[in-house]
Amino acid sequence: MKTIPLRPLIREDFAPFGDVIEAEGAYHFAINGGMAERYHDLALVELAGDKARPMISLARGEPYALPLTLTFVERHPLGSQAFFPLSPYPFLVVVAPDSGGTAGEPLAFVTGPGQGINIRRNVWHGILTPLEGVSDFVIVDRGGEGNNLEEFHYPAPFLIADTAG
């Protein structure tokens, strides 16, 4: 089984797949007479198809243990999907380039404190994968009509592992 190493979540590295939502390094300005700072417009929310609208949801996820066997990825043809953590634990962000309508070899990012993500429309990605502890998230994704889910099952699974350990 091919091993996919973990890599830190860095805005530039993640850019082909979506946005890293974090205050660090982001455009910001003061609001409310200087009592607050706004880190502005950090994600491209994509809403395609009939009756498309943004939705705000919450999720609570059980943690996964590493190493983890990855057998499939999914994508949403009609909208982006943002996850921002409410818990102090990291989460795993698996994404994969498209390869002629199927998913290529995955990449595995691990979030640091204060980092969320927005996965672009039609980008192959893994399911929500908290690490270390039960984790809550804010989700911003698309509501509307039409089929917004495709799955791709890899012919051979990958092992996602902390190869530095």
Added chain:
Amino acid sequence: MKTIPLRPLIREDFAPFGDVIEAEGAYHFAINGGMAERYHDLALVELAGDKARPMISLARGEPYALPLTLTFVERHPLGSQAFFPLSPYPFLVVVAPDSGGTAGEPLAFVTGPGQGINIRRNVWHGILTPLEGVSDFVIVDRGGEGNNLEEFHYPAPFLIADTAG
């Protein structure tokens, strides 16, 4: 100066002004083979006017002390505005009914753990007001063209105070 007492943030009480975003009491379903629970579609995101689009931002706010003197409120004619806290502290949610195009007497809600809010389009509200400590938030509001801000300055200020103390 008239005193406005604090009240707990309860979904039914806040309904005329917007949504309480919280898992407690919300419609939910299992995802990812039962590893996570999704608390689904908790806020009505409103996007009016030219080139309207949803934006995801972060904010970090200095805390305010109570009692607090409220001199003005604002509203956004073109979009809703959601705030979800990333910090363990409560925040103050001031809203006011409309009274012929100006703001009526305000109400002052205080959030509990795990509670965010979505203020409806055109609802008079106070600025972001963290209590007790420096607080971070996820914000989902509207980007686009047009004037999306109105302010109303009360002819006489109100005192927002914890009258139970």
